[in-house]
Amino acid sequence: MEAYILMALLLLLTIVTIAIVFQRSLFAVVILAGIYSFLMATAMIVLDAVDVAMTEAAVGAGVATVFFLASLHLTRAREYPRPRAVWLPLFVAGVVGAALIGGTYDLPLFGSAASPIHQHIAPHYLNESMGETGVPNVVTAVLADYRSIDTLGETTVIFTAGIGIMVLLRGRRRRRGEDKDDVDPGARET
Amino acid sequence: MMFLMATIAILIAMALVVVRAIRGPTVFDRVLAGNVIGTLAILLLAVVGFLLGRPEWLDIALTYGLLNLISTLAVLKFFRHGDLAFVPKEPPKL
Numbered sequence: 001m002e003a004y005i006l007m008a009l010l011l012l013l014t015i016v017t018i019a020i021v022f023q024r025s026l027f028a029v030v031i032l033a034g035i036y037s038f039l040m041a042t043a044m045i046v047l048d049a050v051d052v053a054m055t056e057a058a059v060g061a062g063v064a065t066v067f068f069l070a071s072l073h074l075t076r077a078r079e080y081p082r083p084r085a086v087w088l089p090l091f092v093a094g095v096v097g098a099a100l101i102g103g104t105y106d107l108p109l110f111g112s113a114a115s116p117i118h119q120h121i122a123p124h125y126l127n128e129s130m131g132e133t134g135v136p137n138v139v140t141a142v143l144a145d146y147r148s149i150d151t152l153g154e155t156t157v158i159f160t161a162g163i164g165i166m167v168l169l170r171g172r173r174r175r176r177g178e179d180k181d182d183v184d185p186g187a188r189e190t
Numbered sequence: 191m192m193f194l195m196a197t198i199a200i201l202i203a204m205a206l207v208v209v210r211a212i213r214g215p216t217v218f219d220r221v222l223a224g225n226v227i228g229t230l231a232i233l234l235l236a237v238v239g240f241l242l243g244r245p246e247w248l249d250i251a252l253t254y255g256l257l258n259l260i261s262t263l264a265v266l267k268f269f270r271h272g273d274l275a276f277v278p279k280e281p282p283k284l
Contacts (some may be wrong), residue, residue, distance in 0.1 A: 065261040
């Protein structure tokens with residue numbers, strides 16, 4: 001049952017992806033990307049990865065749509081027609097794709113209990129995390145305790161990126177002189 | 191059986207909405223399609239939760255409802271004012 005629902009969702013995902021590639025109107029691409037995120041998040045919930053699905057829905061369908069729209073305001077809303085020479089990029093993409101698909105043959109089987117990722121440190125987390133951290137959810141224990149420094153670093157990176165985007169967008173608006181009221185006179189001459 | 195039929199119906203509705211989002215001649219067809227796909231995702235989560243015996247997915251569906259509002263509001267504000275950071279000079283009359 002689960003597999004059929006997942007197949008239907010993935011089929012819709014494929015259709016949306018192909019439509020995004022062939023779509024020339026960038027606004028339609030923004031909307032289609034939002035639809036893609038909602039379908040993806042639903043598929044992840046069907047796969048029982050609720051936390052990933054929440055992130056996908058919040059970032060992909062919520063914040064990314066807003067960011068895309070904000071950048072559409074700064075650029076044109078229509079993609080340029082594709083350049084003539086498509087063979088070299090197509091060749092490179094084909095070779096890279098073939099190499100990646102070739103690489104998957106050396107991977108362990110999907111869900112195999114003997115693969116290295118299930119042998120290395122996961123048993124320790126599963127068996128000891130309750131005693132060591134006192135957090136009942138193993139994923140939360142790994143994210144917020146064992147890898148807390150890593151999580152802090154991620155948060156710092158995202159925060160810095162957000163500040164950078166805000167600074168860039170504000171500078172652009174000032175140069176256009178749209179907000180004459182909240183800009184002090186000295187800043188306008190730069 | 192009931193939940194299964196509802197799931198199939200919602201998936202078909204999703205396919206129709208995706209077609210409208212791809213073909214939709216005007217911008218507002220696409221905005222509406224984007225909003226409706228969020229609503230359908232909420233419905234699908236609720237129904238599939240009961241179908242697979244996980245009714246606690248209803249809470250996640252509620253959160254989806256909140257997220258769906260944000261992107262639709264942003265899109266509509268962008269089209270009304272052409273700018274997401276628009277501040278009206280005088281407060282709107284209610």
